[in-house]
Amino acid sequence: MQAFILRRLLAVIPTLLFTSVIVFASIRLIPGDVVDLMLAQNDISTGTDRAVLEAALGLDKPIYEQYFVWILNITQGDFGYSLWQNTSVAEQLSLTLPITFELGLLALIVALTVAIPIGIYSAMKQDTVGDYVTRSFSLLMLAIPSFWLGTLVMVFPSVWWRWAPPLQYTPFFEDPIGNLMHMMVPAVLLGLSLSAVTMRMTRTMMLEVLRQDYIRTARAKGLKENLIVFRHALRNCLIPVVTLIGLQAPLLIGGAVILEQIFVVPGMGLMLLEAVFQRDYPVVTGVFLVVGLSILVINLVVDLTYGFLDPKVRH
Amino acid sequence: MMEPLLTISDLSVTFATERGRVQALDGVSLELAAGETLAIVGESGSGKSVTALSILGLLGDAGQVKGGSIEFQGEDLTRVSAARLREIRGNQIAFIFQEPMSSLNPVLTIGTQVAEPIWLHHKKSWPEAFAEAGELLAKVAIPDAAQRLEDYPHQFSGGMRQRVMIAMALACQPKLIIADEPTTALDVTVQAQILSLLKNLTKELGSSLILITHDLGVVARYADKVAVMYGGRVVETASALDLYKNPRHPYTKGLMDSIPKLDGDPGSRLHTIEGQPPDLSDLPSGCAFHPRCPYAHEACTASKPPLTAIATNHQRACFGYE
Numbered sequence: 001m002q003a004f005i006l007r008r009l010l011a012v013i014p015t016l017l018f019t020s021v022i023v024f025a026s027i028r029l030i031p032g033d034v035v036d037l038m039l040a041q042n043d044i045s046t047g048t049d050r051a052v053l054e055a056a057l058g059l060d061k062p063i064y065e066q067y068f069v070w071i072l073n074i075t076q077g078d079f080g081y082s083l084w085q086n087t088s089v090a091e092q093l094s095l096t097l098p099i100t101f102e103l104g105l106l107a108l109i110v111a112l113t114v115a116i117p118i119g120i121y122s123a124m125k126q127d128t129v130g131d132y133v134t135r136s137f138s139l140l141m142l143a144i145p146s147f148w149l150g151t152l153v154m155v156f157p158s159v160w161w162r163w164a165p166p167l168q169y170t171p172f173f174e175d176p177i178g179n180l181m182h183m184m185v186p187a188v189l190l191g192l193s194l195s196a197v198t199m200r201m202t203r204t205m206m207l208e209v210l211r212q213d214y215i216r217t218a219r220a221k222g223l224k225e226n227l228i229v230f231r232h233a234l235r236n237c238l239i240p241v242v243t244l245i246g247l248q249a250p251l252l253i254g255g256a257v258i259l260e261q262i263f264v265v266p267g268m269g270l271m272l273l274e275a276v277f278q279r280d281y282p283v284v285t286g287v288f289l290v291v292g293l294s295i296l297v298i299n300l301v302v303d304l305t306y307g308f309l310d311p312k313v314r315h
Numbered sequence: 316m317m318e319p320l321l322t323i324s325d326l327s328v329t330f331a332t333e334r335g336r337v338q339a340l341d342g343v344s345l346e347l348a349a350g351e352t353l354a355i356v357g358e359s360g361s362g363k364s365v366t367a368l369s370i371l372g373l374l375g376d377a378g379q380v381k382g383g384s385i386e387f388q389g390e391d392l393t394r395v396s397a398a399r400l401r402e403i404r405g406n407q408i409a410f411i412f413q414e415p416m417s418s419l420n421p422v423l424t425i426g427t428q429v430a431e432p433i434w435l436h437h438k439k440s441w442p443e444a445f446a447e448a449g450e451l452l453a454k455v456a457i458p459d460a461a462q463r464l465e466d467y468p469h470q471f472s473g474g475m476r477q478r479v480m481i482a483m484a485l486a487c488q489p490k491l492i493i494a495d496e497p498t499t500a501l502d503v504t505v506q507a508q509i510l511s512l513l514k515n516l517t518k519e520l521g522s523s524l525i526l527i528t529h530d531l532g533v534v535a536r537y538a539d540k541v542a543v544m545y546g547g548r549v550v551e552t553a554s555a556l557d558l559y560k561n562p563r564h565p566y567t568k569g570l571m572d573s574i575p576k577l578d579g580d581p582g583s584r585l586h587t588i589e590g591q592p593p594d595l596s597d598l599p600s601g602c603a604f605h606p607r608c609p610y611a612h613e614a615c616t617a618s619k620p621p622l623t624a625i626a627t628n629h630q631r632a633c634f635g636y637e
Contacts, residue, residue, distance in 0.1 A: 218420070219373060220371060220404055220412075309422065
């Protein structure tokens with residue numbers, strides 16, 4: 001098992017290197033580089049200033065040289081400095097990463113607590129009114145983009161009831177309730193959009209599992225329906241559902257970027273968005289590297305969960 | 316004669332299919348005394364598995380009992396409540412399925428699965444039920460039984476899994492065990508072992524056994540009584556000995572003649588019954604066997620022959636050909 005984890009962790013390295021090249025190059029391909037933006041903001045545009053600024057930022061060297069310097073520094077834990085604020089990227093990440101992690105975790109909890117019970121219910125009551133209602137609801141959640149729903153949640157309650165979701169971020173360890181009040185709304189929106197696919201998958205898999213021979217064996221033993229579902233069917237049905245959750249991890253992070261923007265959550269998403277607008281190369285590449293690593297780690301955790309669910313993997 | 320343990324009278328079952336309702340069983344009647352072994356023989360689609368499944372109400376959503384009764388110890392199982400039926404399932408009537416590979420839950424330990432009926436019906440604690448499960452596994456001759464309780468089905472071979480299924484069926488010392496082609500999916504070499512084990516253990520418990528099979532050799536060795544089914548009806552019932560010596564229905568006769576014989580003429584062709592087994596959604600009129608029957612006459616196409624006694628403990632559904 002340990003050898004397996006180690007192997008998987010080693011396999012992460014080439015993937016991350018590949019990601020880093022793409023990210024490093026693509027942010028520099030966006031028209032209008034950081035020097036242009038800085039010069040435009042300061043309203044001075046002479047040829048000499050530009051060269052001086054490029055040299056000061058270290059952008060005068062060839063791109064491959066910049067890349068190798070950057071990647072070598074990262075292996076030593078140095079993510080570089082923001083081109084605009086001159087703050088350490090690593091330090092900024094250490095502040096924003098836990099916030100996004102919290103949002104993602106809350107959204108995942110919301111998604112699972114909604115999707116799995118409803119999926120099971122829907123399967124047990126196949127083709128009844130309850131099944132149709134929950135299936136339609138999940139289709140609706142799948143169809144509505146969370147940024148649109150987020151905007152509605154911002155606008156309509158304030159018009160109708162003079163209430164708006166709180167937008168003041170407080171760290172969790174200072175004021176847990178205030179923190180959760182703020183995070184809950186984006187977490188629910190993000191969670192609901194994730195729950196749609198998970199719910200449908202749970203329903204489909206549960207129906208599939210309930211048709212299996214071993215469920216008939218369980219019935220022949222005289223077990224009640226709820227024991228059949230929870231003891232005999234659920235774990236079998238969760239194996240593919242867990243895979244799906246792993247595959248949704250990028251969606252989770254992508255959704256967080258947008259919702260952090262709407263609900264002013266000072267997480268990695270907000271940091272990334274600002275950095276992209278400002279062409280703050282070290283910040284953008286740093287964030288993407290962490291995002292990439294997170295997705296790989298999530299999928300490793302998913303693989304380890306199989307071992308818990310499926311004895312065939314364990315042995 | 317002994318008070319019968321199970322009496323199926325005039326049972327009719329239909330299935331909802333895409334092509335409408337199909338009559339899977341049409342007036343099936345069977346009787347089984349305590350301690351007896353009844354073999355139900357027939358081709359696939361003859362209704363033998365449906366008969367077995369309907370005893371425990373395991374037909375699923377598509378199947379429906381349309382008429383008749385299944386009396387088990389004085390209770391009509393087609394009319395008892397779902398809760399009562401659950402008390403009987405696994406406790407008084409146990410089932411052994413055809414596919415040992417897929418009939419055990421892949422994510423639960425063997426111990427849990429064998430102990431479960433004891434926990435459920437005998438209201439034992441899990442540790443006690445596990446201890447009994449260990450004894451049961453030893454009884455079905457699984458080596459190192461106690462150590463294997465924590466193992467999962469994929470760690471067992473097909474034959475071993477069927478032993479586990481037998482242990483599970485015996486767990487609550489049921490009055491009746493129904494085995495639906497328990498050896499069809501197994502290697503020929505283990506088939507005899509499994510059947511002997513099943514037979515011996517049911518005898519030890521004094522339980523009755525319904526053995527569903529298409530293998531006439533199995534019938535001869537293990538059954539006391541035989542019911543031959545064709546097209547959703549019982550066409551002949553007799554004691555196993557009687558049926559072999561003196562088959563009285565043309566279909567049974569055809570089956571017997573189809574068994575290859577060691578003392579037969581080496582060059583001769585094997586006897587076959589001409590034609591195809593009938594399609595249940597489109598059964599021939601009258602006796603379902605008449606299109607394949609060498610003795611069919613006019614009466615056979617007009618109405619269904621009833622099951623009538625032709626000798627003591629020997630019944631057939633045929634208008635006669637002798």
